[in-house]
Amino acid sequence: MKRFDEMNPLTVAFYYLCVLAITMFSMNPLILCISLLTSVAVSVIRHTATRRTHLFSLVVFLIAALINPIAVHKGMTVLFYVNDRPFTLEAIVYGLSAAAMLTAALYRLRSMSKSLSSDKVLYLFGRFSPKIALILSMTLRFVELLKQRWRKIRDTQRALGLYDDGNLIDLLRGNARILSILITWTLENGIITAESMEARGYGTGRRTSYAIYKLHAADVALIIFCAALSALSAVGITQSAANYYPLLQMEVFTPWGIAGAAAFLLLSILPLILDAKEAARWRILLSKI
Numbered sequence: 001m002k003r004f005d006e007m008n009p010l011t012v013a014f015y016y017l018c019v020l021a022i023t024m025f026s027m028n029p030l031i032l033c034i035s036l037l038t039s040v041a042v043s044v045i046r047h048t049a050t051r052r053t054h055l056f057s058l059v060v061f062l063i064a065a066l067i068n069p070i071a072v073h074k075g076m077t078v079l080f081y082v083n084d085r086p087f088t089l090e091a092i093v094y095g096l097s098a099a100a101m102l103t104a105a106l107y108r109l110r111s112m113s114k115s116l117s118s119d120k121v122l123y124l125f126g127r128f129s130p131k132i133a134l135i136l137s138m139t140l141r142f143v144e145l146l147k148q149r150w151r152k153i154r155d156t157q158r159a160l161g162l163y164d165d166g167n168l169i170d171l172l173r174g175n176a177r178i179l180s181i182l183i184t185w186t187l188e189n190g191i192i193t194a195e196s197m198e199a200r201g202y203g204t205g206r207r208t209s210y211a212i213y214k215l216h217a218a219d220v221a222l223i224i225f226c227a228a229l230s231a232l233s234a235v236g237i238t239q240s241a242a243n244y245y246p247l248l249q250m251e252v253f254t255p256w257g258i259a260g261a262a263a264f265l266l267l268s269i270l271p272l273i274l275d276a277k278e279a280a281r282w283r284i285l286l287s288k289i
Contacts, residue, residue, distance in 0.1 A: 003278045004271040008219040009120035015222070015270065016112040018230040022264060023104050028242045029093070030252040030261050031233070032100040038268035039107035045272055048114045049107065061103045068095030076247045094244040111271075113140060123213055142186075149185060153178045229267040236260010 004012070023035045040057075043049040049057075068091055075088030116124075118137035125133035154174075157163035163174040197203075240257030243249040251257070 004274045005115050007222065007274075008213050008215050009116060009123050010213075010215060011219040011222050012112075012115050012120070013124055015226050015267075016108060016115075018226050019267060020105060020108055020112075022230060022233050022237070022267075023101060023108065026237050027094075027097055027101070027244070028237050028240060028252055028257075029097050029100075029250065030240075030257065031237060031264055032097050032104065034261060034265050034268060035104040036100040036107075038265065039104045039111070042269065042271055043107050043111055046111070046114075046275070048111045053110065057103050057106060060106065061099045064099035064102050065092075065095045068092075068098060074245050090244050090246070090248055093248060097244075113143075116140075120213070146182065146186065149182055150178060153181050153185075226267060226270070229263045232263035233260045233267065236263065 004015075019035070022031065026032065040054075043053075069087050072091045072094070073086050073088060075086075075090030077089035078086045079089055079092070080087055118140050121137045121140060122133045125136060154163060157174065157178060162177070164170040165174065236256050236259050240254050240260070241249055241251040252261075
């Protein structure tokens with residue numbers, strides 16, 4: 001068995017599709033708690049997020065959790081009043097669940113962007129829709145490229161004495177200048193790329209593709225395993241009740257609910273299990289040298 005990121009791109013994409021589908025189409029609080037905690041744990045252990053990313057995710061979670069009780073006042077369990085507006089337990093719990101769903105999905109999408117590089121995206125969509133594959137691969141490439149160019153322009157402006165972040169006005173003025181240069185640079189690069197593609201005859205004939213990835217038996221087995229865990233998780237969600245309005249009714253610890261949560265927990269930490277198994281195998285082989 002390979003490390004998770006070394007599996008076939010189809011396997012990796014199917015895994016993230018299963019995890020994201022269960023996370024985004026379920027309001028079961030137990031499932032959402034598992035999804036949020038495991039997504040954070042996977043990002044920390046596999047180093048797919050920085051401190052700034054964690055801080056941004058925390059801000060997103062707090063904002064999403066506060067919006068619902070402020071905007072929605074439904075529910076029978078009134079906790080307190082602010083300016084004659086009731087804040088209910090149901091609205092607060094629903095806001096926390098929605099915030100957990102959003103934050104967990106953001107973490108998973110970031111991990112997916114790290115696992116699926118541009119060449120893997122081309123492999124997935126190249127044969128079905130070359131144009132979509134090209135757009136997706138270029139989009140993924142430009143996310144990191146624009147960040148690098150922004151830092152390069154900022155460092156150059158700072159070396160020339162044109163960038164000063166001593167006060168808010170100078171900071172906004174310097175960032176506006178950097179943004180203008182970055183847009184000009186990107187547009188110029190886009191024109192050069194388009195002319196180069198036209199000179200090489202892109203789109204004039206039938207496109208052929210070459211893939212270095214092969215679907216092995218381990219990939220097929222992992223796809224079937226993920227599908228089975230996802231199906232069990234879906235059954236557990238449907239066999240448990242999670243009603244927020246007008247009164248909280250949580251029946252998530254039923255036998256099927258617990259089985260579905262356990263299956264989703266195993267599915268969520270599957271990349272860690274594969275990486276740990278491969279690391280242990282590598283240590284054993286090194287010890288035999």
